[in-house]
Amino acid sequence: MIAQLLAKSPTWASGDAAIWQGDSLSLLRLVPEASIDCIWTDPPYFLSNDGFTCVAGKMVPVNKGDWDKSRGIDLDHEFNRTWLAECYRVLKPAGTIWVSGTHHVYLSVGFAMMQLGFRILNDIVWEKPNPPPNLGTRTFTHSTEILLWATKAPKGSKHKYTFNYDEMRQEAGGKQMKTVWEFQAPREDEKVHGKHPTQKPVSLVARCLRASTNSGDVVLDPFMGSGTTGVAALGTGRRFAGFEKEEEYTRLAILRLKDRRAVGSLLPRGQSRLSQDVL
Numbered sequence: 001m002i003a004q005l006l007a008k009s010p011t012w013a014s015g016d017a018a019i020w021q022g023d024s025l026s027l028l029r030l031v032p033e034a035s036i037d038c039i040w041t042d043p044p045y046f047l048s049n050d051g052f053t054c055v056a057g058k059m060v061p062v063n064k065g066d067w068d069k070s071r072g073i074d075l076d077h078e079f080n081r082t083w084l085a086e087c088y089r090v091l092k093p094a095g096t097i098w099v100s101g102t103h104h105v106y107l108s109v110g111f112a113m114m115q116l117g118f119r120i121l122n123d124i125v126w127e128k129p130n131p132p133p134n135l136g137t138r139t140f141t142h143s144t145e146i147l148l149w150a151t152k153a154p155k156g157s158k159h160k161y162t163f164n165y166d167e168m169r170q171e172a173g174g175k176q177m178k179t180v181w182e183f184q185a186p187r188e189d190e191k192v193h194g195k196h197p198t199q200k201p202v203s204l205v206a207r208c209l210r211a212s213t214n215s216g217d218v219v220l221d222p223f224m225g226s227g228t229t230g231v232a233a234l235g236t237g238r239r240f241a242g243f244e245k246e247e248e249y250t251r252l253a254i255l256r257l258k259d260r261r262a263v264g265s266l267l268p269r270g271q272s273r274l275s276q277d278v279l
């Protein structure tokens with residue numbers, strides 16, 4: 001039972017999924033060593049520093065919340081190193097981790113990964129076909145995010161990380177899949193229960209999980225926001241554990257994971273592994 005992963009009762013659990021509301025650093029310390037197959041996460045980007053962006057043709061403040069404010073380069077990097085060190089500890093020897101971010105965070109995340117002994121396998125470029133316009137007109141318009149994919153298994157070790165090469169090749173029309181992936185922003189039907197300011201498309205996370213995990217594997221997201229990783233994990237037949245400190249987003253994630261349509265839409269017909277109480 002995924003709800004028993006931590007020696008602490010979850011805020012919500014149902015069959016193959018459990019959510020704990022709280023600070024991810026404290027919660028990660030409660031996760032047993034080498035118990036997780038895969039981590040997919042989207043940590044704070046530290047970009048809420050009073051700039052402006054464009055949403056639906058309107059100029060709006062870029063601020064997402066206090067959780068996204070920078071405390072300076074050194075402290076931001078220390079934060080990344082601390083949570084990534086816990087991720088290293090809780091991953092199984094052949095486990096992999098995906099971290100998504102913009103240039104505000106991925107350089108620090110990548111450096112921290114190297115400092116901790118992770119082996120970076122790929123840097124995936126997520127290309128957004130319809131990015132918001134750049135209001136400042138002093139740089140190119142931002143239209144990508146980077147996903148770093150790394151493993152704990154050193155090169156040549158007996159521990160082989162999962163890469164479902166054939167499935168990815170099939171998904172790429174019979175050719176080797178490249179590292180530039182085009183995905184639209186989350187669809188409207190992914191926001192029926194409410195919105196998160198940095199919500200990721202389910203299809204993007206689902207591809208990562210299909211590539212790097214197998215049915216029944218345990219996927220953890222220590223900064224789960226609206227629970228996109230959970231929807232993708234359950235929808236592809238994996239198990240999910242998620243942490244989030246804000247009550248509003250925890251509630252949103254629970255609603256999304258309870259939603260049969262959201263979760264079920266990724267699975268081929270008749271292949272639901274979900275327990276009855278999730279459905």
Ligand SMILES: C[S@@+](CC[C@H](N)C(=O)[O-])C[C@H]1O[C@@H](n2cnc3c(N)ncnc32)[C@H](O)[C@@H]1O
Nearest residue numbers: 023024042067198199200223225226228244245
């Ligand atoms: C970039 S968002 C993740 C969005 C998510 N991928 C989605 O699709 O909804 C990061 C989330 O981490 C949460 N967060 C920030 N610091 C945290 C901490 N120390 N512990 C737990 N959650 C935290 C924020 O509240 C925010 O919801």
